[in-house]
Each structure stands twice: as C-alpha cells, then as structure tokens.
Amino acid sequence: MHRVKQFQTRGVAFTSVPGIEQVGDRWSEIVDLEGAVPGADPAG
DSSP: OOOOOOEEOOOOOOSSOOOHHHHHHTHHHHTOOTTOEEOOOTTO
C-alpha cells in the first residue's frame, strides 16, 4: 500500500499557454511550498 499527501499552494497563473522558457523563468514560484495547505481529496 502507498499513501500520498496532496498539498495546494497559491500556484502560478499565465495569461496564455506558457512555453518551456516561461515555465523555467517561474520555476521557483511553481515549486514553492511556502503557505501550502492540505489539498482536497479528488476521490472524495
């Protein structure tokens, strides 16, 4: 058996579909877990 804990953060919003460079430029924001809270269970 495996267990996974899901967390949600502020996230990052792009105004359009980002390219690799745009994602790379904001990677530190994307992976930042500061202020993360337990996420909702998508399975209910």
